[in-house]
Amino acid sequence: MSKEAEEGRRNPHQDEATKTHRNFDASSELDGFLLRFESFNRIKRGIEETFAGSAPVIISAAMGKPCGQHECRKIMRNAESKDAALKQLSELKKKGNWGEISFHEIDYKETSGIIRVEKALETRDRRSDSPVCHFLKGFLAGFLSHLFEKPVAVKETKCSGKGDEYCEFMFNKL
Numbered sequence: 559m560s561k562e563a564e565e566g567r568r569n570p571h572q573d574e575a576t577k578t579h580r581n582f583d584a585s586s587e588l589d590g591f592l593l594r595f596e597s598f599n600r601i602k603r604g605i606e607e608t609f610a611g612s613a614p615v616i617i618s619a620a621m622g623k624p625c626g627q628h629e630c631r632k633i634m635r636n637a638e639s640k641d642a643a644l645k646q647l648s649e650l651k652k653k654g655n656w657g658e659i660s661f662h663e664i665d666y667k668e669t670s671g672i673i674r675v676e677k678a679l680e681t682r683d684r685r686s687d688s689p690v691c692h693f694l695k696g697f698l699a700g701f702l703s704h705l706f707e708k709p710v711a712v713k714e715t716k717c718s719g720k721g722d723e724y725c726e727f728m729f730n731k732l
């Protein structure tokens with residue numbers, strides 16, 4: 559069989575998959591997959607259509623919490639202080655396209671503060687009359703609870719998903 563004929567018999571999809579896999583191996587150590595904002599919101603909508611009342615909010619936050627705890631555990635392996643850990647979180651999440659997180663009025667003694675998030679992941683494909691960032695709220699609660707080594711409550715007081723300029727969360731110890 560000629561080389562050209564052999565080329566023609568190749569499965570183009572398989573080639574594409576191999577190429578993509580090779581690209582990932584070469585460019586990063588990313589061990590996961592990409593999820594579009596609209597797909598993430600479709601998952602949340604599935605939860606909302608299945609469970610009544612406040613259950614979908616609780617479920618989304620419960621999904622985020624262990625992710626936040628785990629993220630904090632990873633960051634604290636190298637971070638020299640709580641302040642450094644918060645800075646690292648902002649950098650990592652900006653790179654990961656979760657949004658631009660900034661921390662304000664953080665009181666390390668009282669365990670309280672304000673978190674602002676611009677372009678938060680759950681607001682990119684979602685409009686509502688009430689705050690929509692339940693997963694992120696749970697994530698931040700998990701992260702901060704691990705960081706402060708005590709249960710921390712997080713409340714979303716502004717949300718760009720309902721037309722505010724940015725999302726804003728307040729946190730306090732429970």
Ligand SMILES: [Zn+2]
Nearest residue numbers: 691717718725
């Ligand atoms: Zn929000």
